[in-house]
Amino acid sequence: MKNDKNPMQCQTVVALDAIVGKWKPVILHILLSGKPYRFNELRRNIPDITQRMLTMHLRELEEQDIIHREVYAQVPPKVEYSITEYGKTLGPILEAMHEWGANHLAHMASKETETDNSRSS
Amino acid sequence: MKNDKNPMQCQTVVALDAIVGKWKPVILHILLSGKPYRFNELRRNIPDITQRMLTMHLRELEEQDIIHREVYAQVPPKVEYSITEYGKTLGPILEAMHEWGANHLAHMASKETETDNSRSS
C-alpha cells in the first residue's frame, strides 16, 4: 500500500487512498450504479482514460475489495467489473463529496463576484 | 487550480482537491478543533512536515476559504490560522472518511486472516 507509517491518528488517508487517483472517482461513480461493466465498456464511458490507467485503477480497487472482477472463460475474453457490497459503503462518502464540491464551486464563484464588485466600484 | 477541464459530471474532484495533499488531512483535523494555531505551533503538532509544505498547504486552504489567516502587526511576527465557518462544513466528510478508513483497516485485516487460515489449513 502507499502509506508505510501512518502514525496512528489519521485513518483518513486510508480512505483517501481508496478514492484518490486521477480516474478513481469516475470509475467508482460509474460502478456505484450497481450495473457490472466490461473493460472496454468502461473505457468508452471514460473518454480520456488510457487502458493502462484503467487497468491499474481497477486492480487497486479490486485489491481493496471495493470492486469485483469476474472473468468469463470464453473467447473472445469477457471480464466484468462490479461494485462489491463492501464497496457500496463508499457511496455515501462520494455523494457527500460530490455535493460539497458542487456547493464549493458556487461558493468560490460568489467570492469572485464580490471581488469583481469591489473592483468595479 | 489543479483541474482545468472537469467535464461536468465529477465535482467530487473539486472536494478532493480541497483535502488532497500529503498533510492537508492532518492540518484540517487539527484546525477543525476550532482553536487557532500559530505557524510554528502547527509545525510542532505535525512532526515530519517541512515549513515549505506547511506554507503551501496553508496558502491553498486559505485560497479555498477553508481556513483564515490572521496576521498580527507586531514584532516578532505572529500569524494565526483558524478554520472558517465555511471550512467547518468539511468536518462531517473528514469524519466519515476517518471512520470508513478505520473500518477499512479492520476489513482488510480480516481478509488477510482468511487467507492465512486457508494457508495454514
Next chain:
DNA sequence: CAGGATCCCTGTGGATACTG
C-alpha cells in the same frame, strides 16, 4: 517568528506498441 527561494528526487500518470 513566519516564511521565501532553489535545487533535486520520486511517483503518478501519459503515449505507444505488443500479446493470449
Next chain:
DNA sequence: CAGTATCCACAGGGATCCTG
C-alpha cells in the same frame, strides 16, 4: 477483448539556505 510492457514527462513534495 482485455490486457502487458516500455519509455518518458511533469508536478508534488523533500532538503537546505536565506530574510524581513
